[in-house]
Amino acid sequence: MIKVETVKTYLDRCSKCGGCQAVCPLYGETMAEPLVARGKLFLIKNHIEGKLELSPKMKELMSLCLLCKACMENCPNKIPVDQLVLWARQKIAQEKGISFVKKNIFQHLLKNNGRLTIAARLGYFYQHSGLQWLVRKSRLLELFGDLAKKESLLPEMAKVPFRNQVPRLLPVSRPQKRVAYFTGCLTNFVFPDIGYAVINVLRNNGVEVVIPEQWCCGIPALASGDEETAVDLARKNVKVFQRENVDAIITDCASCGSTLKEYAELLETPEARSFAEKVLDFSQLLADVVGFQPGEEELSGLVVTYHDPCHLRRGMGISEAPRSLIKAVPGVTFKEMKESDRCCGAAGSFNLTYYELAVSIGRRKAKNVQDTGANVLLTACPSCIMQLRHVLQLEGSDVQVLHLAQLLDKTYSNAEKKS
Amino acid sequence: MLQSSVIEEIKRIVGKEHVYTSLEERICYGYDSTPEAFFPDLVVRPATTEEIQKIVKLANHHLFPIIPRGAGTGLSGGSVPVKGGVVLDLTRMNKILEIDEENLVAVVEPGVITYELQQEVEKRGLFYPPDPASLKTSTIGGNVAECAGGPRAFKYGVTRDYVLGLEVVTPTGELLKVGGKTVKSVTGYDLIRLYTGSEGTLGIITKIILRLLPKPEAKKTLMAVYPSLDDAAHTVTMIIKKGIIPATLELMDDLTIRCVENYLHMGLPLDAEAILIMEVDGPAELVEKQAVQVAELCRENGAREVKIAADEKDRDEIWRARRAVSAAVVQIKPTKISEDIAVPRSQIPKMVRRLKEIAARYDLNLVIFGHAGDGNLHPNILCDQNDAEEMERVRKAIAELFKAAVELGGTLTGEHGIGTMKAPYLKYETGDVGYQVMKAIKKALDPNNILNPGKIFLE
Ligand SMILES: Cc1cc2nc3c(=O)[nH]c(=O)nc-3n(C[C@H](O)[C@H](O)[C@H](O)COP(=O)(O)OP(=O)(O)OC[C@H]3O[C@@H](n4cnc5c(N)ncnc54)[C@H](O)[C@@H]3O)c2cc1C
Ligand code: SF4
């Protein structure tokens, strides 16, 4: 995490021009100065100068940030606002502690794959045993305010986690590349279909895939200021992946990808640096390294649009690769949407904590999607997919939301799972 | 400090979720785009004119200051609460109420963002010309209160040239309506002009009727590089003599050019003394012809290099240089003090030289860019807020640059307003009588000194 001296230099660079108001999704919905980058930087500055305590209000305001980097991209002085907000969150976590629930999740669940799997199975059990039906029916959740709505945001858990369904090695004959697949928690526990699509597309393009044992990338902990847990997870992942003799480490999740990239600074070891250098997004590998070849299956009637995940576009600097892949699929009409790179409002668990705000941000996205007339919305981040499905459903839209890999997979006759 | 009973009353008026009481939230409404920062006692975010009237009446009863605020992008300290009190944030009143295509008029609430209005009217083939560089964030209310201008001012004028009517809550809480949808009106004193540029000291603007124009069919952008600043200035005169009125005539001085080049590496010549960025607009055929004429005039008058943008991409590339100025210059030093004096156009070369002398005398980094068509220059001093000794030199240099502007027949501020930053120098330009007249107006309209105290006048 950055040092306080660095934070200060960045803060000094803010000219308070207010330019961030034009792009901050939170400001766009609320027009509230404490939520825009300029306000947050001013708060952090006043704290460092000893004029503001790390009060509960401060904690709340610092938690109100999507870490979407839109402000930084647009800032004349390129201030990495997300890093400064994370610095503040970490300081708050250190001095005031993090909530009991979060602490338990981070330190006991995330670090222990066995327990995480059990938790996910419990989730599946909850959703499929009739318990969920009972709870919803009984309106029990309504007693807890908007918990009912939040609960409906929670995705359906996979019956068996993806990594428990597939073998460790997925060989191809005469591979042109060999990669290690970092599946991410969402693909593993919620969206195995995405995982299957990724593997199948890669194998059809002559890429051998190995799926090592792995842990959460650490972003939920980092975003809550729990650097200790994040470092621990990073160490574990680096250690395991280092053993694999692969050309690249790929992800299907923009948030995981950009976090893995940050391991270099987080751990500051040569191993972490070489790990981080190998990390590529799935789309990047296909478009820039392998040279994607679509399959023979005819696709027709598909009008697609694409949402740029914040962590892919601004986090990893990838916006062309996914588009070039979409355009390489015969029979697909691509329509660019307005504000394709504006945050969808998911932002990790932001949409659980600030449901109403996240939904109003998401509705703007949904409207932009619908304006294109597309029937399929593609993106490259499972967390965005959850949010996008939810808001499109709220808008009564029947646009299908898929991961980019799932579209590409449709072109192969041997697609393992059709979605 | 406000009594808690007053705060409760205000909460009842606007709803408690629209009142910020916490230290953390209030501190975020104590600044604008200047280095100034103060502390309001309360932040209130009303949604209607009636709510505002009630709050202003309450203020007159309990005698607390009210500071109207738009987006807080002011460059003169206009919306900072120097005496505490209630910051009245108008951004929730952000509806475009009407776009009347027949009468070429738009009716808007004060919190509408300038760019959003422009987008909306342009969809209908119409045009709202005032274009402050902050247009993607500034509010129309703030534009009217500061009489904002922009690069297009030379041809199209400034905000005041587009205000046809206003609805204003007076400093005592009454509702005043002036003007309407007609371009002509001479009924009594011209209160619209009085309110346009009144910096939140004479009333809270709650509704604005704006004049629109048909959107020009085409525009063409040019860039010319000059080894000599005088030649650049002379070119401007020659273009106008030819009967061509460019929409935009932007000037960048040598240091600005160097900063931009160091920042962008786009191949700008480091030995040039000036660059002009020009835009002609109007009917397509005429624009083509005028662009060629302007290019010729530039060459005849000493330009070393002239570029006419062939397409949108070229155009963007030319504007990229101008747009990067703010970011580029702070690479020298972090704090940027932006002034905006204006002088008669013919005095530009003289003014630039005076500015450079002043900077040299006080050993300061100064870059100059601005609007060559209307003589509005933005000398920017780059310094470090944390260096007290340097800031003292900055203060002295600023006083001198204002004097120089007035001596050359110019003004302290072309578009940013007086606020707190220029209040000490007001009399340089107005003289004693002008000052007394303005004060008398303020006193007559705001007997309790409720609205935005501590601005324009030193108290
Ligand atoms: C990067 C940058 C570039 C800029 N470029 C330009 C430029 O090219 N040209 C230019 O003219 N200015 C420019 N400005 C200055 C500024 O943007 C303008 O003065 C703008 O009009 C301020 O609008 P605002 O909504 O931010 O108002 P604020 O800063 O919030 O307020 C400005 C003043 O208006 C008063 N006020 C606001 N709303 C109301 C209302 N409804 N009723 C009564 N009083 C009100 C306030 O009390 C204050 O005195 C620039 C600023 C920045 C940061
Ligand atoms: S755009 Fe950058 S410099 Fe301007 S106020 Fe926002 S963070 Fe500060």
Ligand code: SF4
């Ligand atoms: S990171 Fe996103 S949400 Fe956070 S301040 Fe910047 S623009 Fe706003």
